[in-house]
Amino acid sequence: MLRQDFNRIDPKRRNVSDYRKKHFATPQFKDSQYPHRLNFYTQPPTADITIEQFEQWAIDRLRVLAELEACSFRNRTPAETAAHMEPILEKYLRLDSNSSGSSKILEQRQKDHYSHFILRLAFSSTEDLRRRFTRVETMLFRIRAEHDSPSEKADFAASLDLDWLEKVSDDEKFKYSAELASVAGPKKGPVEDESWYKVDWDRVPDLVQARRAFLRAGKAYVPAREQFSIVVGEFTTRLERQLELTARALPRLDEDDRLTPILNHLSKNFITPDSSYLASSTAPEGAQITAANIDNLSKHFPACMAHLHRSLRRDAHLKHFGRLQYTLFLKGIGLNLEECLIFWRTGFSKITEDVFNKEYRYNVRHVYGDVGGDSNRRSGGYSPYSCQKILTENPPGTGEAHGCPYRHFNMENLTILLQGMGVSDKSVLQGVQEDNERQRYHMACNRVFEHIHKAEMKKAKDEGIMTANQLETIVHPNEYFKRSYVLKNLGQDKDTKMEG
Numbered sequence: 440m441l442r443q444d445f446n447r448i449d450p451k452r453r454n455v456s457d458y459r460k461k462h463f464a465t466p467q468f469k470d471s472q473y474p475h476r477l478n479f480y481t482q483p484p485t486a487d488i489t490i491e492q493f494e495q496w497a498i499d500r501l502r503v504l505a506e507l508e509a510c511s512f513r514n515r516t517p518a519e520t521a522a523h524m525e526p527i528l529e530k531y532l533r534l535d536s537n538s539s540g541s542s543k544i545l546e547q548r549q550k551d552h553y554s555h556f557i558l559r560l561a562f563s564s565t566e567d568l569r570r571r572f573t574r575v576e577t578m579l580f581r582i583r584a585e586h587d588s589p590s591e592k593a594d595f596a597a598s599l600d601l602d603w604l605e606k607v608s609d610d611e612k613f614k615y616s617a618e619l620a621s622v623a624g625p626k627k628g629p630v631e632d633e634s635w636y637k638v639d640w641d642r643v644p645d646l647v648q649a650r651r652a653f654l655r656a657g658k659a660y661v662p663a664r665e666q667f668s669i670v671v672g673e674f675t676t677r678l679e680r681q682l683e684l685t686a687r688a689l690p691r692l693d694e695d696d697r698l699t700p701i702l703n704h705l706s707k708n709f710i711t712p713d714s715s716y717l718a719s720s721t722a723p724e725g726a727q728i729t730a731a732n733i734d735n736l737s738k739h740f741p742a743c744m745a746h747l748h749r750s751l752r753r754d755a756h757l758k759h760f761g762r763l764q765y766t767l768f769l770k771g772i773g774l775n776l777e778e779c780l781i782f783w784r785t786g787f788s789k790i791t792e793d794v795f796n797k798e799y800r801y802n803v804r805h806v807y808g809d810v811g812g813d814s815n816r817r818s819g820g821y822s823p824y825s826c827q828k829i830l831t832e833n834p835p836g837t838g839e840a841h842g843c844p845y846r847h848f849n850m851e852n853l854t855i856l857l858q859g860m861g862v863s864d865k866s867v868l869q870g871v872q873e874d875n876e877r878q879r880y881h882m883a884c885n886r887v888f889e890h891i892h893k894a895e896m897k898k899a900k901d902e903g904i905m906t907a908n909q910l911e912t913i914v915h916p917n918e919y920f921k922r923s924y925v926l927k928n929l930g931q932d933k934d935t936k937m938e939g
């Protein structure tokens with residue numbers, strides 16, 4: 440699947456006699472043709488892609504799946520979810536229809552195909568990951584199916600080998616006509632005029648739940664017009680089965696030192712997708728990012744950084760990881776090195792210039808890539824931490840102020856912090872508590888963001904200036920800051936723009 444030039448595995452290790460490995464080494468489906476927009480992903484891809492594509496495509500799909508999961512955490516209806524996902528799918532995983540005449544169809548479908556299989560590898564290792572992956576992939580399949588034209592959808596359904604789909608005989612239709620009519624709804628004329636299928640009830644749980652199927656002896660009787668629900672059910676069933684098979688094959692991947700780290704990273708990111716924060720998307724236009732203005736800007740900080748800022752002001756000191764987390768954040772919002780040094784120097788007001796220079800100055804410069812080895816300088820130092828990193832690495836100990844308050848504070852301390860940020864609404868605090876109990880820390884943070892910026896978000900939406908980025912769930916403290924700043928300054932500064 441990956442080009443040989445990226446292969447760092449000793450070729451001798453590939454020369455194996457194990458028939459299962461030979462099976463994996465022989466590409467059998469090299470040139471997938473993708474006749475349909477929808478895909479059941481029955482055949483693994485085997486054509487060459489670069490390792491960069493491997494990683495980027497997986498990250499793009501992960502953004503989509505994480506956003507779908509966020510929609511379900513927020514109890515969005517299917518229609519709200521579809522509307523919310525439209526720009527996100529457009530951006531990360533666009534799929535044109537056959538009738539669109541797009542020249543990108545093959546490219547888009549290839550990316551869709553590969554990214555599905557890469558995440559299948561990443562998310563098959565535990566039952567919990569498999570369950571969540573199946574759920575969000577099914578949501579994605581359903582949304583896409585709903586946007587497919589009826590004819591393309593019918594062609595796709597016809598291409599599937601649904602041999603277990605049993606047609607209900609005329610005798611049976613007559614026998615259960617009253618029951619069938621009761622689930623057919625008001626429309627639809629005599630039950631006998633319509634084709635009906637019967638399937639095991641657990642293949643169509645959504646129809647059963649919505650009482651749109653008649654149940655008898657373990658079978659669900661489904662009208663032909665609901666056939667696509669059967670297809671969606673089949674998608675789920677096959678994916679569950681495939682994921683279990685993938686889980687059994689996983690140990691064989693251990694020998695691949697290119698893929699295993701990427702896959703481990705991806706599966707960790709299913710908690711909160713990591714987003715690398717780009718230097719080009721740092722300071723919002725028009726913002727005065729100076730040491731003297733940080734107190735003022737701190738009203739746009741997420742809880743993690745607000746807590747660090749308050750702790751610094753209270754104690755005139757922060758311990759190592761707190762300084763690191765906060766310096767990186769400040770660098771990410773666009774504070775330059777000189778200003779950052781002023782910020783820390785004035786912040787550590789109880790120590791002498793000499794102590795500051797000896798113990799702290801070097802570290803700040805190192806973070807900015809001003810000192811250190813060649814690679815540190817070339818790369819411009821470290822990148823700001825994402826939520827995923829803050830949530831999962833280096834939990835704070837006693838006297839330390841870094842970490843994520845939603846994860847690392849008890850509810851009492853978190854409530855005090857949030858009240859200090861202007862959140863006293865009981866239902867919001869209750870929601871935060873529930874999010875945290877379910878370990879959805881970034882959702883709690885987004886809930887708070889949406890509460891604090893409710894009016895501005897409404898305005899931005901009403902005026903059509905919310906871009907795809909503005910609609911995505913926040914997974915990075917710097918994105919929180921930037922979005923907050925831009926929203927709170929809507930209309931005040933003509934240079935302040937929503938960047939997509």
Ligand code: SF4
Pocket residue numbers: 741742743744825826827829830842843844845880881884914915916919
């Ligand atoms: Fe900070 Fe992310 Fe936690 Fe929000 S979820 S407080 S941005 S680490």
